[in-house]
Amino acid sequence: MIVIDGIIFSLQQQGGVSVYIREFYNRCIDTGIDTRLLLFEQKLISRLSVCPHTTNTIKLRYLRFAERYRRCITPTDTKLFHSSYYRLPQSNKTPSVITVYDFTYEYFSSGIRRWVHSSQKFKAIREATAVICISENTKKDLLRLMPAVSQEKIRVIHLGASDSFFPLEKAFSIKKTFVLFVGSRFGYKNFAAVVCACGLLPDIELVCVGGGGFTESELLLLEKSIPGRYRHEGIVNDNRLNYLYNIAACLVYPSSYEGFGIPVLEAMRAGCPVVALNLSSIPEVAGNAAILLEAAEPELLAKAIEQVTDQNFRQEIRQKGFLQSSRFSWDHTFDQTIKVYEDVLGYTLPRNIV
The missing domain is CATH 3.40.50.2000 (Glycogen Phosphorylase B;)
Structure with missing residues (x-):
């Protein structure tokens, strides 16, 4: 046994x-x-x-x-x-x-x-x-x-990654008004850089899933940088998370260190572009199917987020994501x-x- x-x-x-x-x-x-x-x-x-x-x-x-x-x-x-x-x-x-x-x-x-x-x-x-x-x-x-x-x-x-994550019909045509941040927000996850990046993009909101409620210091940063343009979904089930992946502009996952990075695969399976760092295990998981940055700097993150709103680029990276995620x-x-x-x-x- x-x-x-x-x-x-x-x-x-x-x-x-x-x-x-x-x-x-x-x-x-x-x-x-x-x-x-x-x-x-x-x-x-x-x-x-x-x-x-x-x-x-x-x-x-x-x-x-x-x-x-x-x-x-x-x-x-x-x-x-x-x-x-x-x-x-x-x-x-x-x-x-x-x-x-x-x-x-x-x-x-x-x-x-x-x-x-x-x-x-x-x-x-x-x-x-x-x-x-x-x-x-x-x-x-x-x-x-x-x-x-x-x-x-x-x-x-x-x-x-679970079969619960997949592209939803008609989701591709929905206007993408927010970026998604999944998981804990400890220092090495570079959450503050994401908030500041959204501050450079007046038409983009920030949606967080998991990781516990916002701390007092996080709320101060959010209110200073993107007042009224953020929300916390709390802990969600796979159906809800898949929906969020489908309608998000992208998953922003600029962690400096990961053992693997399951959200990267989940997002790719759902057809959600991924913006991450070219560090630790992420290149191993993401391959050539994500925008991988060399540093978690707000300007670089903002530029990458803008890039995935281009429909031609978005379609190309989605197809790469489907192929890459199928290998796991x-x-x-x-x-x-x-x-x-x-x-x-x-x-x-x-x-x-x-």
Whole structure:
């Protein structure tokens, strides 16, 4: 039996890691892989059990104090353990797989917060039987920070984007009056530069999704730069997000560092042009299908936003986006991850023929 540690669902309500684990778990169930997902809060079961046949594949565990930092108690018949967020199984004899997403804490945090996170992550990487990196860039960072880790146990497996994202009929002809900003707005995400860029474009509004409500300092900047031309959609479902991608002028995603960048793929699948930075994993994901800037400067961002309003250019970059995003899928992520499991276990996992 494969055991997936669902601790990530207790740590975030929405995010790329949660999407990844949910997509993978659903495919395990759909293909008949003998899998159990460990959850630590009753309310999460109804959220994740979207189909009746998944209920008996979820195991509810008591949420211990500091659960996220402790070794995971697994069922006695566990053959392999895969943590969603840098944990190890209680038994050292149980083979384990760790997925490494990025090194954001190591590059952008400091003090006790960074020390606690990095200590847990590095220990999990060292002791894991196999390590999955979600991009070549993440693998490069891992080997830079942990050169003693054997490359032989590292596999790069890209993430995907949901089929929920697709072009809507007639959306192309709708006038694009806003740019979309998705996710957290921490310093390295360069949110302030986006606000200032919109300030240079009097006909463009800014719509944000996720990342929590605006802080006091963000509201001060927004009111100073683009008063009355911004709004926060909060946490939205895939249908709403797909609609926003379809009617936005572009996704502005000028993050200085990403482990992968799922919103880039989502936007491309929906036919939404992407403006991002030519840094970290983004070129690996976006290819030649996005406007990739060398710096998150308001003037450069504003010029790129203006560029995607040209209908000929917009049509060209949309077609490139459809092609590029088709190279990534959750099915491929699933297949490659199962191969890692089988290499660790030394045998082929039985599954249904679908």
